[in-house]
Amino acid sequence: MPELPEVETIKRQLLKKIIGKKIVGLDILLPKLVWFGPKKGDSKSFLKNILGSKIKRVERRAKILILTLSNDFAILAHLKLTGQLIYQQQDGKVKSGGHIFPKKGTVVPNKWTHLVFEFEDKSKLFYNDLRQFGWFKLVPSSQLLRQKELKDLGVEPLDKGFSLKFFWEKLSKYPKRKIKQFLMDQKIIAGLGNIYSDECLFCAGILPTRMAGKINNKEAKKLYFCVKNALKKAILKGGSSVDTYVTLEGRPGGFVPFLKIYGKEGKKCKRCGNLIKRIKIAGRSSCFCPECQR
DNA sequence: TATATTGTTACACC
């Protein structure tokens, strides 16, 4: 599933491919995925206000992609659990080495392809989504920051605003929150999901069930640097392909071999050899090593 | 066929 590093990877690849290109076609095969402002499923207005415009900027905020258009509109896109954006240079099938989810050799478009953007140079951008939880919202650029999807988001963990001081203050602001839930709260730190919160807690040697208010200064410092490092390393490797995530070329991200704890229930801990356990926290699965994490 | 899956939000409670 795409979290910050995965969306950042897609953003960086999109930048190189679609900046300045004019959108000359858009197939909306599943209208419920698109919103025109607050209106869900208004594919007619969505289409009308996109066609003929150029891609001016591509940005990321938390797990959301922001495509600013030349016509004073912007597209907000959230891939949720299973969204994929795949770029194709010219007509035909994507030649990607055949690693597109769910099966090796799957091509696009396929039964999970719900949106197809076509650019002036005949290149295409496909949006696939197995569970159909993702969304694309077209909003006036001037009101971008007023959108509810953006306005309440917390700090970007790789920005300067995410300082140790900030982290420490927030920990004391929500003392009764389990640290795992704290890390995943988009209103505090924007962009961490289940994978990277588990990885960061393992890295810092802290149990996911620990209360934020009981984290001491030394632990907080360690966790802070684990968050930054985990995200930076994952971005360098093109993200983690868990579930259905692929890069813009339809390839899996390269970070999976570096995951130490996420999804490793029942396996041996890489650090101490003990068995990795899994529990549910707020309905979400959390993997941890009972020996290394205290 | 029942279940598991996760990001987000709505809502009840103190």
Place this chain on the structure above:
DNA sequence: TGGTGTAACAATAT
């Protein structure tokens, strides 16, 4: 008021 916890919801594959 705002921190906290829980449940619901999206749709699909297995």
